[in-house]
Amino acid sequence: MFNIYMVIFIVIAVLVIAGGSYQLYGMQMGFSTVIFFAGALYVFIVYGIRWFGPNGMFGAIPGSWPPVINTCPDYLTYYQRTQADGQKMDTCIDLIGVSKNNGLSKFDAQKGDSNPDSAFFSLKTVSTDGGKKNGELCQRAITSGLSWEGITNGDGCVSGDGSITGPPSSGGSC
Numbered sequence: 001m002f003n004i005y006m007v008i009f010i011v012i013a014v015l016v017i018a019g020g021s022y023q024l025y026g027m028q029m030g031f032s033t034v035i036f037f038a039g040a041l042y043v044f045i046v047y048g049i050r051w052f053g054p055n056g057m058f059g060a061i062p063g064s065w066p067p068v069i070n071t072c073p074d075y076l077t078y079y080q081r082t083q084a085d086g087q088k089m090d091t092c093i094d095l096i097g098v099s100k101n102n103g104l105s106k107f108d109a110q111k112g113d114s115n116p117d118s119a120f121f122s123l124k125t126v127s128t129d130g131g132k133k134n135g136e137l138c139q140r141a142i143t144s145g146l147s148w149e150g151i152t153n154g155d156g157c158v159s160g161d162g163s164i165t166g167p168p169s170s171g172g173s174c
Contacts, residue, residue: 005058009051013044069134069150073121073141074098081120082113091120101145121146131159 017040024033051058071078072092079093093107093115105119121144125136138157141148151157156164 003052003058006048006052009044009048013040013048017041017044070148071123073144073146073148073151076104076121076146079107079120089120090123092123093120099145103144104146134158 017037020040021033021037024036050056075096075098076092076094079091081089081091083089094104095107095109097106099105103118104121105116107119108115121140123137125133127133127136134151135157137148138152141152142155142157147153153164158164
């Protein structure tokens with residue numbers, strides 16, 4: 001992986017070591033030039049390993065994107081709905097009307113749990129497998145006209161490596 005910080009560090013190291021050695025050599029200080037060259041090279045190697053090594057602050061490979069997937073699609077709010085039989089159901093509600101195709105109705109706060117089912121985005125999935133679960137949520141979000149960072153961009157499903165699969169109308173599954 002290309003690390004721009006390491007390239008900048010190497011360029012600075014070469015300039016400092018070469019420039020400092022050239023200046024000292026130009027002042028007829030041969031022994032000091034050798035000492036400076038060895039010392040500066042040692043310092044840059046130590047800091048280079050420390051900063052860009054496997055445990056360094058610039059050497060760590062970032063994890064998957066996004067680092068955390070939100071509980072609900074973009075701009076929706078988590079809401080625990082109490083159903084008629086008393087069971088609690090994890091859902092998301094749209095308080096501002098962000099659905100592009102009106103697949104999810106705007107939630108009326110005055111009605112609360114008695115809003116129609118079309119006002120609730122269910123978080124319940126059939127699968128417990130992470131990839132299949134995200135696929136189900138992706139299909140549901142696209143059907144509802146929503147985007148969800150890390151799940152869907154609104155047109156296709158986002159896989160674990162960040163690639164986008166085709167929209168559900170293409171017959172493929174997310």
